[in-house]
Amino acid sequence: MGQKAVTTMTRKTIIAWGSWISIPITVLALAFGFLGKAEAQSSRPQVQGFKVTILSTMLVGDTNGIGEWGFAALLDVDGHKILIDTGAHPDTVIRNAHDLHVDLSGVQELILTHNHWDHVSGVLTLRRELMKENRNALSVIHASEDIFSSRPSENGERNQMIALRKEYEATGGRFVVHSSGAELIPGVWFTGPIPRIYPEHNWTSSGKILTASGLVEDNIPEDSSVVLNSSKGLVIITGCGHAGIVNIATYAEKHFGNRPIYGVVGGLHLFASTDEVLAWTASKLREFQTANLLAAHCTGVEATFRLREELGLNRKTAVIATVGSSFSSASGIEVGPLAK
Ligand SMILES: [Zn+2]
Ligand SMILES: [Zn+2]
Structure with a gap:
């Protein structure tokens, strides 16, 4: 046995003894509540400063901005900016960004959470307008693979992403299609398709999607979120939340380890949910120690207040999000006067 092997064995022995000693300590700590989610630190990289600014949602909180049924948000992590979704009308986000003095020309990456029109309609306008200042602006789009799956109907193809792909690629842009989660920058995780562990039914359309086994109910399988691993806990940014916020939170916790949720930002598609579903959702989010909720888009007014109360x-x-509202590591939630 050489020196190297002996050293390795010794290290293993020390680690083994260390583990045996640490197990009872951990058990005791958990039993007496010494180690909560807040103390449990993820070994994965963390972001330092972050800010999420809403650029498309229903409510406008100031004289600036246009409200619509749609969603878009700008994520700024330690100076690295990523746009998430692009609103329902072609020019909403570009106009709101202008009114709010938010410069999008330096943003190279765009995440599309899913194929729906109220999230993707601004893609081409934004790309073409911003290219005038920077040819790399919005030149990369991240999405999950089923975003291009056919959604046939009596009136033809319902998935506008199929046609949009060609037009976007003709501008020189490229799609990065994900079949699973990916860390886009350290501490910023694109979930990819989210396992539907709980039977959350957070979508209202009754369309079909073409799969290998034929036409089935479209549960928007590509629906993806973005999760930040911050020092205060996880920050989840959803588009429409069709995968279900509890499924999303469960998947995020699995990826990052036992960490509390510092904030949820975006649409949760709970506006049509029953009292029972809202109570269940709140009880699960409470288990995740959810500390902030900036409820945008399809979350719903009643749902937001139920969640506030029960959490x-x-x-x-x-708070209900407004155009221009934000959630940041420095200031928490900041909204316009209407939403206060
Ligand atoms: Zn949707
Ligand atoms: Zn939506």
Whole structure:
């Protein structure tokens, strides 16, 4: 046995003894509540500063901006900017960004959470307008693979992403199609398709999707979210949340380890949910120690207030998002006067 093998064995022995000693300590700590989710640190990279600014949602909180049934948000992580979704009308995001003095020309990457029109209609306008200042602006789009799956109907193809892909690629842009999650930058995770562990039914359309086994109900299998691993906990950014916020949170916790949720930002598609579903959703989000909720788009007014109440949050920490509202590591939730 050489020196190297002996050293390795010794290390293994030390690690083994260390593990045996640490197990009872961990068990005791958990039993007596010494180690909560807040203390459990992920070994994965963390972001330092972050800010999520809403650029498309229903409510406008100031004299600036246009409200619509749609969603878009700008993510700024330690100076690295990524746009998430592009709104429902071709020019909403470009106009709102202009009114809010948000410069998108330096943003190279775009994430599309899913194929729906209220999230993808601004893609070409934004790409063409921003290219005038920077040819690399929005030149890369991340999405999950079923975003291009056919959604046939009596009136023809319902998935506008199929035609949009060709037009976008003709501008020199390229898609990065994900079949599973990917860390886009350290501490920023694109979930990819989200396992539907719980039977959340957070979509209202009754369309069909073409799969290898034929036409089936379209549960928007590509629906993806973005999760930040911040020092205060996880921050989940959803588009429409069709995968279900509890499924999303469960998947995020599995990826990052036992960490609390510092914030949920975006659409949760709970506006049509029953009282029972809202109560269940709140009880699960409470288990994740959800500390902030900036409820945009399809979350719903009643749903937001139910979640606020049942999560024990308040008018600072659970608020309906407005165009221009934000959630940041420095200031938490900031909204316009209408949403206060
Ligand atoms: Zn949708
Ligand atoms: Zn939507």
